Amino acid sequence: VCIHRVRSCSSIRSIKSKYVCVFDKSALKCSHQQRLFRTSPVSCGQIVQFKLSDIGEGITEVTVKEWYIKEGDSVSQFDSICEVQSDKASVTITSRYDGVIRKLHYSIDDIAFVGKPLVDIEIDASKGVAPEEDVVETPPMSHEEHTHQEIKGHKTLATPAVRRLAMENNIKLSEVVGTGKDNRILKEDILNYLAKQTGAILPPSPKAEIVPPLQKTEAVPAAPKDKARRIPVPVSRPIAFSGKDKTEPVTGFQKAMVKTMSAALKIPHFGYSDEIDLTQLVQLREGLKPLAEIRGVKLSFMPFFIKAASLGLLQYPILNASLDENCQNVTYKASHNIGVAMDTEQGLIVPNVKNVQVCSVFDIAVELNRLQSLGSAGQLGTSDLTGGTFTLSNIGTIGGTYAKPVILPPEVAIGALGKIQVLPRFNGKGEVFKAQIMNVSWSADHRIIDGATMARFSNLWKSYLENPASMLLDLK
Template sequence: MAAIARGSSALFRRLVRTTTMTTETASDVERFLRRAPHRGAVVQFKLSDIGEGIMEVTVKEWYVKEGDKVSQFDSICEVQSDKASVTITSRYDGVITKLYYDADDVALVGKPLVDIETESASDVIQEEDVVETPAMAREEHTHQEIKGLKTQATPAVRRLAMENNIKLSEVVGSGKDGRILKEDILDFLARQTGAILPPSPFQERQTPPPDPPLAAAAESVPRRPAVSFHKAMAKSMTAALAIPHLGLCDQVDLSRLVALRAELKADARGHGVNLSYMPFFIKAASLCLARFPILNASLDQSCQNITYKVSHNIGVAMDTALGLLVPTVKNVQLLSILEVARELNRLQELGAAGQLGTADLSGGTFSLSNIGSIGGTYAKPVILPPEVAIGALGKIQVLPRFDASGHVIRAHVMNVSWSADHRVIDGATMCRFSNMWRDFLQNPSGMLLHLK
């Protein structure tokens, strides 16, 4: 009957003419058909590619059950790869008719997750087009939600992102409830290409400082690293053993930077940003990478090809409840120190909550590890393949030093330890990079001449 209900009135009239049906019976059938639900077909909702070559994930939690009604952007389930947690959201409106996996089962990319009975037949055609057309497959990824960061957007905005090969999971939305607007896509594109656009709502938005009670609560949570993150670390560090590491250590007098940060902290707080020393370290590294691009390169496994990266995606090692993670601050070469600080605040908050997504943890080209935040003085950092260099920063100590007149003064001194891939980077290059980085931080006003 439901199928007949979707037919035209002409079809119903032919049915009446070709069957022995009284007028009263025909009227009863017509009234029934008008009340019959107009349902669409059942569609298999498949697990799309979540990047980084991941082919399987573990289903950690279902947010729906069979018979539940869902709308676009509603959460369906949370899956866990060896890199991050990802929440999968619905593409369209409908009713869940089947779950293909139980909790803790391994789900395969490209295979069905759930069956959904759509509310109209047109949804079926759109879904089939998405599955069969490679160019549109990227759009399916935009309907996923990196845990804690909804990727809600209108079809027009999704189309704009797809045309520019932008993943919505990498864009911060400035609309209501984090919805991504056209201006957010244009702003993201400008950062990628270096174009200059008029100020957008994204640029004017202020990020509130983290809530101290929440931060304190996060620190009190026992560390229980996820098994998948241990696997990822083991895999990465095993690959790092094949790299001949070149080590270099130096000391940096941060006395002027300490004074400068003290002056700027209040102003940064007025913009909703907690200004630490790390944004200065990151920006100084980016300025040096522009001068020594070999340190922002990658080497293939056969050691035959070196790829120089245009973007300075600087990873920052963080000690989180899930273990050691290295989220990246993207396109540092295009960001101001304040913008670097804002992005670093965002990554730190997500890391403390265990909500760093794949987009935050991938794409790094150079890394820094701030071991000094815990209390270490020296460290021997291990390169994260396919990167070719990494730095470890020690704690800042107040130590006696001699000034230009030979008088003993108080100085804020930090040790830095560099590791480089000796197959492509020699000691002289690493030392020159370190000297330039040290000079920028010892004389931070000199950075102004090179900031864009």
């Protein structure tokens, strides 16, 4: 007779004999069978290594930006575990299991690799979970992997994070139209559905401008008000400086900028600049702003710039194309996915407005509001940041008139918009009048775009903005 004592601790199981008495071959056979018998844990759970799965776009490593849990915390399915940032976007990783966090494999700002363990989760095997062999050997479901839900005979595709967002807002996924691949429901689809139901649109988060403190100088008598400038008083005493150099790794969006700009150096840039009289457009926007505010949308000049660019691209499609690496083929893009450079706390990002050629000025304004809101919160998705075909950089909101924009591969053209200035100009009668002037700087890939094409496109774009009513003739 063999009496066994089972000792189970976490993922380690051992079967230890207390008494072993072998009388004959049959008893020995019985004892052998008992040693192969696999028991279930009684009081302790199983340890699952939750691995970082592929999040697409060929990304192999990410930076851990924030942990939402710590060791010892209990988590449920779809609970947020951490936020990671690739060189393209930030992604929130959610849990697949119900259990207790036993180990975090990375610290903040560490580099996590796809396919490697992210956290260890102790799950309760008594709740009908898969056996240990299945749990350990099978990689956890990817954050971006499709999950299925049977609804009236068909499957709805959505990620766990999207399902949780829908559940928190009491939204039935069967009522939402998916815009992703294979009709997959995206986070943006849920937000757009909420906006249509409630009529509320998230306004862009204002970014506080950092004002440098005034330098303390020696007391100087106040200058008279009629003096245009104040003569600075030099500081006589030397300044003691004890700072030290600091070295930081290149990560996140900055790392993406290094890759993109290194590739851009291979492109021969052609520059072209001009000035635009926006006097009529300024008046038109002032009249439309109250109507847009009633609809809950902030109307800037950018939607007009983007729509005018799309109308110009219809006449000059070579500017909405791409050139292959061997410079043997040119691909003309059917969609006008126009990118807009944004300055955020995470760095420079360039989300794009999809299919501008079929959007109205108001539609573009709504999408820009959404992108600005997500960009300010650092929540832009990969779909928002990829697929661009043409780019406009509104550097004038910060300052400056002319710039030398750098093309974003695989695009072939980009425009930089300066600030709007009130300047004197002459009309057709030789009379001086007050004009709203903006400067534009274009860069084009000189391998496939010549100067004449760039100039003609710029002239057409300029005509739309200087006479906004002319855009009505070409709107579709």
